[in-house]
Amino acid sequence: MKTVLEKIDSYRYRIPKTGNMNVEGIIYSSVPLIEAMEGDESPAQVANVATLDGIVRYSLAMPDIHWGYGFPIGGVAAFDVEEGVISPGGVGYDINCGVRVIRTGLEIEETKPRLRELLYTLKSKIPSGVGSKGKIKLSKEDEKNVLKEGAKWAVANGFGNSSDLEKIEDNGSVPGADPEEVSSRALERGKDQLGTLGSGNHFVEVGYVDEIYLEKEAKIMGLFKGGITIIIHTGSRGLGHQVCDDYIAVMNDYIRKNKITLPDRQLANAPIKSKEGVRYLKAMRSAMNFAWANRQIITYLTRVSFEEHFKASPKSLAMDLVYDVSHNTAKEETFLVDGKKKKLLVLRKGATRAYGPGFDIIPEIYRGIGQPVIVPGDMGRCSYILVGTQKAVDDTFGSTCHGAGRIMSRSQAKKKINAREVVNSLEKEGIFVAADSFATIAEEVPQAYKDVSMVVDVVQGAGISKKVAKFKPLAILKG
Amino acid sequence: MKKAFRTFRHTADIGFFVYGTTLEELYTNAAYAFYKVLTDFKPSILNKKKKIIIKGITKEELWVKWFNELIFQFEVNSLMLFKLESFIISKSILKAVGYFQKVKDIEVKTGVKAATYHKASVEKHKNGFRGTIILDV
Numbered sequence: 370m371k372t373v374l375e376k377i378d379s380y381r382y383r384i385p386k387t388g389n390m391n392v393e394g395i396i397y398s399s400v401p402l403i404e405a406m407e408g409d410e411s412p413a414q415v416a417n418v419a420t421l422d423g424i425v426r427y428s429l430a431m432p433d434i435h436w437g438y439g440f441p442i443g444g445v446a447a448f449d450v451e452e453g454v455i456s457p458g459g460v461g462y463d464i465n466c467g468v469r470v471i472r473t474g475l476e477i478e479e480t481k482p483r484l485r486e487l488l489y490t491l492k493s494k495i496p497s498g499v500g501s502k503g504k505i506k507l508s509k510e511d512e513k514n515v516l517k518e519g520a521k522w523a524v525a526n527g528f529g530n531s532s533d534l535e536k537i538e539d540n541g542s543v544p545g546a547d548p549e550e551v552s553s554r555a556l557e558r559g560k561d562q563l564g565t566l567g568s569g570n571h572f573v574e575v576g577y578v579d580e581i582y583l584e585k586e587a588k589i590m591g592l593f594k595g596g597i598t599i600i601i602h603t604g605s606r607g608l609g610h611q612v613c614d615d616y617i618a619v620m621n622d623y624i625r626k627n628k629i630t631l632p633d634r635q636l637a638n639a640p641i642k643s644k645e646g647v648r649y650l651k652a653m654r655s656a657m658n659f660a661w662a663n664r665q666i667i668t669y670l671t672r673v674s675f676e677e678h679f680k681a682s683p684k685s686l687a688m689d690l691v692y693d694v695s696h697n698t699a700k701e702e703t704f705l706v707d708g709k710k711k712k713l714l715v716l717r718k719g720a721t722r723a724y725g726p727g728f729d730i731i732p733e734i735y736r737g738i739g740q741p742v743i744v745p746g747d748m749g750r751c752s753y754i755l756v757g758t759q760k761a762v763d764d765t766f767g768s769t770c771h772g773a774g775r776i777m778s779r780s781q782a783k784k785k786i787n788a789r790e791v792v793n794s795l796e797k798e799g800i801f802v803a804a805d806s807f808a809t810i811a812e813e814v815p816q817a818y819k820d821v822s823m824v825v826d827v828v829q830g831a832g833i834s835k836k837v838a839k840f841k842p843l844a845i846l847k848g
Numbered sequence: 849m850k851k852a853f854r855t856f857r858h859t860a861d862i863g864f865f866v867y868g869t870t871l872e873e874l875y876t877n878a879a880y881a882f883y884k885v886l887t888d889f890k891p892s893i894l895n896k897k898k899k900i901i902i903k904g905i906t907k908e909e910l911w912v913k914w915f916n917e918l919i920f921q922f923e924v925n926s927l928m929l930f931k932l933e934s935f936i937i938s939k940s941i942l943k944a945v946g947y948f949q950k951v952k953d954i955e956v957k958t959g960v961k962a963a964t965y966h967k968a969s970v971e972k973h974k975n976g977f978r979g980t981i982i983l984d985v
Contacts, residue, residue, distance in 0.1 A: 436858060438966030438982060462961045462984050498956060557924050568959030569985055607923055610961040610984075614916055617965060618909070625905060634908070634965040778857045779958070779985060808957035812985075848959070 411441035423453025433774030439635030442719035456638035459716035465660035466604030474687035498805030503564035519658030523665035547651035559608025564666035571848035692741035723757030723769035746821030804847035869976035891949035915963030
């Protein structure tokens with residue numbers, strides 16, 4: 370049965386509260402994006418999330434929404450911490466998949482001449498692809514420290530600068546992590562994967578600032594037109610995937626024992642304050658910290674690559690972290706609900722935190738302008754950096770989109786599109802791509818994704834984020 | 849020749865219908881489906897034998913856990929299943945002996961994070977069984 374969508378305004382569609390829904394659903398989108406969603410089951414998933422206990426106000430989805438499992442990708446839902454539930458499917462398998470931007474003092478003209486070489490230097494230093502193993506060998510003790518300390522562990526062990534930490538959500542280390550709640554299987558999967566990119570839609574992209582929309586904000590971020598930037602997109606690797614899988618099984622047990630019916634098994638959940646809920650949050654936070662350590666180490670390897678290529682130190686190249694955002698998380702945050710401050714657990718699955726100016730959780734340097742939000746597009750078009758707004762805090766639990774969102778399945782992309790032709794055509798435009806296999810490139814071609822500009826126009830139009838700058842790609846290392 | 853599996857559309861991930869005249873064949877074909885996503889390499893040398901025990905409360909749980917076991921063995925131990933023997937399955941437990949090949953430096957096409965419970969099922973189908981699974985890639 371097709372899910373009914375009622376247009377609220379130019380950028381929002383309502384799913385009316387029906388059946389077992391506790392709240393209504395709201396999808397941020399536009400007419401062309403909604404039309405492109407024909408056949409995609411994600412609106413039904415927004416409605417399913419609305420049936421969960423303790424959900425507050427509405428079940429949300431951002432304009433990059435697409436079919437997930439249980440929760441849609443692009444979904445946001447907030448739960449009362451006293452009465453609500455936590456579902457590992459609401460965070461996803463790649464816990465704390467996220468993205469960061471590094472700015473540099475380099476310009477296009479000095480970078481373009483030897484781009485292919487730079488790309489291959491990055492490829493030689495950053496382990497990528499399925500089953501890639503990192504160069505860092507962790508003892509059991511080390512691994513547990515990574516899970517407790519996150520990016521702080523990485524910096525303390527020589528992978529970056531302490532000044533990087535304040536430019537990461539939660540300073541790259543969320544409290545409340547407990548490695549004892551992470552299974553030995555998850556630890557096994559994670560132990561050789563720290564400092565690796567992974568595969569699929571993960572990447573390291575060298576690009577440049579193509580356009581600036583907000584001069585003051587861009588200046589504070591250290592961005593200038595023609596300036597070279599690096600975007601890094603990766604997450605918690607096999608460790609995070611296993612944590613999610615382990616706790617879906619735990620929640621399934623809970624659901625069974627308590628005879629709870631769900632519209633989708635992947636929505637298996639338990640009360641936030643239950644033994645199962647508390648254990649999952651401790652394990653999830655451990656995986657979040659692993660992902661931050663991972664992105665920090667890849668940043669270090671990127672700086673080393675640039676140093677080797679340009680024969681200049683990262684400091685002299687002014688390779689500074691702009692910001693690091695997370696896409697798949699559950700975080701305790703406080704919002705006004707019916708006029709009163711209330712602690713909520715906000716689940717963002719393929720969505721980004723986007724607080725406006727004035728909030729303490731934003732680094733001091735950005736407190737006057739709002740939290741930076743990074744929205745990567747596909748490898749042929751562009752990516753954006755934006756800032757969050759008070760309207761996001763008021764309307765979407767401080768959330769916005771996270772990327773372009775897929776419109777074509779991986780098998781369709783491989784069947785319909787010739788990856789080699791795509792690579793050749795990108796090269797003619799001056800964009801170089803390196804990957805472990807052509808199959809990866811075929812699955813990740815620009816045609817498989819929505820146009821990220823259309824996605825970003827919705828969040829801008831709805832007032833939940835503001836565009837600061839547009840980046841264009843030059844060289845991409847695909848996972 | 850009867851088809852072992854076929855894919856179905858899923859926007860961000862990969863979905864399969866897997867077929868088998870017996871449950872043992874179904875589970876073996878499940879491994880072929882998973883490996884087809886992963887790589888064009890076909891295991892042919894049996895150099896590792898492993899006892900497999902998977903516990904679950906429902907047959908769907910066993911089914912999902914089977915794929916996740918294959919993912920784990922490949923990712924951590926570089927093992928690809930060639931065949932199953934001594935296969936016993938009930939509603940809540942699967943026991944088998946798996947013959948694996950330890951692989952090195954094979955080209956991998958697509959990474960698989962996990963098998964999901966979304967639409968996961970095992971049901972009687974025509975003269976055998978059909979399993980449905982969506983893999984998060």
